[in-house]
Amino acid sequence: MSDVTVLGLGPAACLLALALARHGMRPLLLGSRRSRPAVEGVSQRVVEALRQSGCSNALDLLGPRWQRVSCWNAQEVEMNGEFVVERSAFDQALLRDVQAAGIEVKEGLVRSVDPLPEPGRAVAFEHASGRRQTLRAALLADCRGHTAPKTAADRLAGHTLVSLGRSFDGARAQPRTTFIESFEAGWAWGGVDPAGRAHVQVVVLPELLAAHDGDLDAAHAACMQMLGRLPRRFGRALQPTGPARARGIQPALRGVIAEADWLRIGDAAYTCDPLSGHGMFEAASAAIAAVPVINTLLRRPQSSALALRYLDERAESVFRSRIEAAHQHYATETHWRDEAFWARMTRAPSLPALQGTRPGRASFASRPVVEDGYIVERRVVVSGEHPRGVRFIDGIDLGRLDELLHAGAPAAPADIGQHLQAPPEAVARALHWLQAQSLLTHAGH
Incomplete structure (x- = not known):
């Protein structure tokens, strides 16, 4: 059973x-x-x-790690590798x-x-x-x-996009490499191996697919023509090994x-x-x-x-x-800012405030947390920046620290450290953090 x-x-x-x-x-x-x-x-x-x-x-x-290259906002950089x-x-x-x-x-x-x-x-x-x-x-x-x-x-949803992927043979022989490139109609991710096998995925607006009457191969080929650096790296002799495939993309919270x-x-x-x-x-x-x-x-x-x-x-x-x-990363691409894809994707997301938080203000609240393999309720510091709460600073339980201060315990880090069985310097850092959140004023600090 x-x-x-x-x-x-x-x-x-x-x-x-x-x-x-x-x-x-x-x-x-x-x-x-x-x-x-x-x-x-x-x-x-x-x-x-x-x-x-x-x-x-x-x-x-997995095999060996692949080299990873990104061309974003006209800047080409090598990044941490990945497996494919x-x-x-x-x-x-x-x-x-x-x-x-x-x-x-x-x-x-x-x-x-x-x-x-x-x-x-x-x-x-x-x-x-x-x-x-x-x-x-x-x-x-x-x-x-x-x-x-x-x-x-x-509950929440973002912009609807389409991913078009197609595999190829005939790429230029080179070490295993993945490549990301932004272009006027969207962005592309490609991978190529030493045998010349390649895969290129483009992410675009649904309107681009509609402009090609739903022809996936034609839409993908049009995007390949817009790309500059990826085709130069992979070579221009790519031969499709099958049809392009499409899937819809929409960030969504059920x-x-x-x-x-x-x-x-x-x-x-x-x-x-x-x-x-x-x-x-x-x-x-x-x-x-x-x-x-x-x-x-x-x-x-x-x-x-x-x-x-x-x-x-x-x-x-x-x-x-x-x-x-994702919004912040899209916003770093300024080269195509007037194109339809980028104008839409760099628009700031309109999301209602998370229930129980107030932008710009921190407060103590009870929240569910993981403890010893179970979910329990503990006091944490919540804010717009930390909606799920911060429980520990440098190993110091903030809720317990706040309780000690309210109970009139000596406020010296050394004295608090004895109560919490923690180093005084860690207590000092936790107190400083609470002070920065304006959460010590009620205790006279």
């Missing part, structure tokens, strides 16, 4: 299942393997998550790691998810053999990404993320602009963040509401930070 039914067989689902198993829980994976080919970059942070999860098969697939994988092969390697860990996997299609009279969901599942089965799931962790069904309108029996993890909860190239990292970090939530739901049900609140608030906070980071 499984504790958690995980929907999906991608990175978020596999890493979540491995993490749950390490914490003594019994996950069951339900889903189908990725069918469409795709090329994706993998950052060093994802590599560290794979190592910590014991994903030897996935790590073996074909997603179908990468997902299959992750799945082998999951099976090697003894985690049960059922391959097939999730046909429907329906509420039950008692707590839980009924999952209608069609096995790869064609056999149909209905499973009862007390707790679902939905990691199906874009295919996860919406149960409410999106309307419902955390229910008592259905959690949305990774892209199923929120999607980000691909500009950062951290899609795999978002999946990995979301999976890791979900573990203490699920641990709390299963083992401390009296704290279920707090755990659900934590998952929901984390998703919204991360989504907002990614939206702002």
Whole structure:
């Protein structure tokens, strides 16, 4: 009998299942393997998550790190390298790691998810053999990404874009390289290997595709003509090895993320602009963040509401930070500022203030946090800059420090340090930080 039914067989689902198993829980994976080919970059942070999860098969697939070059705002610079994988092969390697860990996997299609009279969901599942089965799931962790069904309108959403990707042969022989370039109609990401195999993805407005009557090959070719440095680096003799493929892109925060029996993890909860190239990292970090939530739901049900609140608030906070980071990065490209794509993407996002925060003012508030593998409520400092709260400065618990000051404890760092069993210099830095937030005036400091 499984504790958690995980929907999906991608990175978020596999890493979540491995993490749950390490914490003594019994996950069951339900889903189908990725069918469409795709090329994706993998950052060093994802590599560290794979190592910590014991994903030897996935790590073996990575190969050497690729050189990474960016041409943005007419400035060409070399950046930290990245790994490049074909997603179908990468997902299959992750799945082998999951099976090697003894985690049960059922391959097939999730046909429907329906509420039950008692707590839980009924999952209608069609096995790869064609056999149909209905499973009862007390707790679902939905990691199906874009295919996860919406149960409410999106809470927040950004601009709609289109990604067009196409693979080629005949590129100039060179070390493994990825290349980012901005151009008048959008931006491009390309990868080329020593055998001359290349992949180029362009991100543009939907209007560009409409201008070519929906012809994906023609639209992609038109973008290739606009690019300057990428074709010079890859060579002009590129020969397509297949048709261009398109997918829609829209940063969006789902309307419902955390229910008592259905959690949305990774892209199923929120999607980000691909500009950062951290899609795999978002999946990995979301999976890791979900573990203490699920641990709390299963083992401390009296704290279920707090755990659900934590998952929901984390998703919204991360989504907002990614939206702002993407906007700031687009704004650094000034060469094409009058073109339609850049005029739209450099427009400041209009997002309502996060509930419970006041721009420019910091205050103490109770927030759900992770402690010893569970979600608990603690006092933290919240502000517009830190909507989820700051609990520690230099190892000093700010809520506990504030309580000591209110209780009339001696305010000297050495005296406070004795109470907190902390170095006086760390206490001094925490006091200085609170003073900078105007949070010591009430205590007479």
